[in-house]
Amino acid sequence: MKRVEDNLGSIGASKARSVHNSVMEHRNICNHPYLSQLHAEEVENWIPKHYLPPIIRLCGKLEMLDRLLPKLKATDHRVLFFSTMTRLLDVMEEYLHWKHYRYLRLDGHTSGGDRGALIDKFNQQDSPFFIFLLSIRAGGVGVNLQAADTVIIFDTDWNPQVDLQAQARAHRIGQKRDVLVLRFETVSSFPIVLCR
Known part of the structure; x- marks a missing residue:
């Protein structure tokens, strides 16, 4: 059985990895922005001040x-x-x-x-x-x-x-x-x- 990368070729394989990484990054953000590759301080500046930490x-x-x-x-x-x-x-x-x-x-x-x-x-x-x-x-x-x-x-x-x-x-x-x-x-x- 051929691997997906073998069927896609090198350009297709790198695009597939890029999509997978994007999906994982979005999943991290949905679970908690602190899991994102962005720094927590940057994320915190995106929201208005609020009574919750x-x-x-x-x-x-x-x-x-x-x-x-x-x-x-x-x-x-x-x-x-x-x-x-x-x-x-x-x-x-x-x-x-x-x-x-x-x-x-x-x-x-x-x-x-x-x-x-x-x-x-x-x-x-x-x-x-x-x-x-x-x-x-x-x-x-x-x-x-x-x-x-x-x-x-x-x-x-x-x-x-x-x-x-x-x-x-x-x-x-x-x-x-x-x-x-x-x-x-x-x-x-x-x-x-x-x-x-």
Whole structure:
């Protein structure tokens, strides 16, 4: 089977890479402008001054999450937060520190021994941890987080099956509550033209 680059030739392959890079840059901006290659200071100068700090105000998804999390916490929900990008988890850590929410984090850099300990901490009865940050692929097969009853998929994976596996982390044996699944999307963010 030939690679796409072999069929396109060198000029076509470089154009395909350029389109892929543009799509990824737009995806970064939709998830949070701090992930963009632009400097955060430049991005901050594009918006009017507002009562919310820039980390929230620059991102519609995070602004929505900022309204939602206090309600979830007040009603004793436990949250799994999934993202495809570990850099977005870094931004979320900064946000959660600022809001004083107790959290745990698991991503591809977490060692095998630490994974089990983090899962046990989150699943403990009366655990103080309200939210568990997970990269969507690292939080995959074999991870049982039935202590959570809310799943937030901040940005979807290209493969819808990966999102379904993420949702299944809370739908496990031992789950006694209904599980709420929230998928965040940015509507009309940028056009993608499909060739037919």
